[in-house]
Amino acid sequence: MLNCHDATFLLSQRLERDLSVTERANLRLHVTICRGCTNFERQLPTLGKAARAFASHDPGAEDSSS
Template sequence: MLLRLTCKQATALLVAREDRELPTLDRLALRMHVAACRACPVVERQLLTMRNALRQWRNYTASGAD
């Protein structure tokens, strides 16, 4: 992947990062894009919020609480 990403490409990498470790070049390109973009850090925070909420929900349901 090129070092210059579009927001669409960056979003795809942010989502992919939830499932797997990204290659070094993709991680670097994503880091550079998020640092320079106004919108993509918002998407990143939203994904992190969803990940944390799902983790809490899994822990809650695993503890047997209904």
Template sequence: MLTCHDTSFLLSQSRERPLTLPERMKLRIHLAMCRGCSNFGRQLPRLGDAAKAYAADDPQKHV
């Protein structure tokens, strides 16, 4: 069984590389039982977009 920490790591990894079949199966089981991780998984694409937008923004604005 995956912990929430392991699940958040795998969700992040899934945006960078294809997960193995065992990883995908463990992830599905955990997400079916954990509302917090399911919410994180749904929000992850928006978090990535926000980070990219922040990185592309003028760095002098954030000093």
């Protein structure tokens, strides 16, 4: 059985690669019984969107008024 650390890692990895059958089965089992990881799975698209927005942010653009 996966712990939460391994489960959240696999949830993130699932966005980057295809998980093996064993990884998918273990992940489904864990997420089914773990409310925290279920919430993380639900919030992952928003986290990704925020990370992309942060990565594309130009910090020099706001300092142009100085």
